[in-house]
Structure formats: C-alpha cells, structure tokens
Amino acid sequence: MKILSSSTIRTLDSKQIQVEIVNLKKILFDFRLKxxxxxxxxxxxIQMYKRQLARVMTIEHQQNIxxxxST
Structure with missing residues (x-):
C-alpha cells in the first residue's frame, strides 16, 4: 500500500476516505496478528501505518466539521 500525502488525501471524497481508513485498519490488524x-x-x-491512519482520520474529521x- 502506498502512503498518501496530506494534499492527496484532501482531494479524496468521503467514501474514498472511508475505504482508506478500513484498509489501514486491516493492515494494522494483520500486523498485530503477526x-x-x-x-x-x-x-x-506499524508506526508508519498508524501515522497514516491518524492523518486520514484527522482530514476526515476536518472535512466533516x-x-x-456550512449547513
């Protein structure tokens, strides 16, 4: 899996961000299992994917706010 930059993540829509979060959580689960x-x-x-997950979740939260x- 390729690590995305913050600017790339910001261009994703909410469904793509959700898919990215699920994928990162699966990867981290596999690491814990191993x-x-x-x-x-x-x-x-492990550290790299944890940071990526935090980055994606932070951007998702900012977009939701x-x-x-705006509504």
Whole structure:
C-alpha cells in the first residue's frame, strides 16, 4: 500500500476516505496478528501505518466539521 500525502488525501471524497481508513485498519490488524504469533514484522511499518491512519482520520474529521458549519 502506498502512503498518501496530506494534499492527496484532501482531494479524496468521503467514501474514498472511508475505504482508506478500513484498509489501514486491516493492515494494522494483520500486523498485530503477526506480532501475536511471533512472526517476523518490520516495526517501522506499524508506526508508519498508524501515522497514516491518524492523518486520514484527522482530514476526515476536518472535512466533516467544514460540512457541518456550512449547513
């Protein structure tokens, strides 16, 4: 999965953002599963995907606030 920049995420519509959030949560779940079964993982990837998830969720929240204020 490619890491998206903030400007790229802002161009996505709300459904695409929701899909991105679900995909990132699945990836993080898979990392936790591998970690629990003591399979080899790259710890820096967990941190990278966590930050990406936070970035996407923050932008989603900002867009929702903007929509609520404009109505």
């Amino acid at each position: 970690q629990a079964t003591r399979q080899s993982i790259k710890p820096h990837l 903007g929509k609520n204020l």
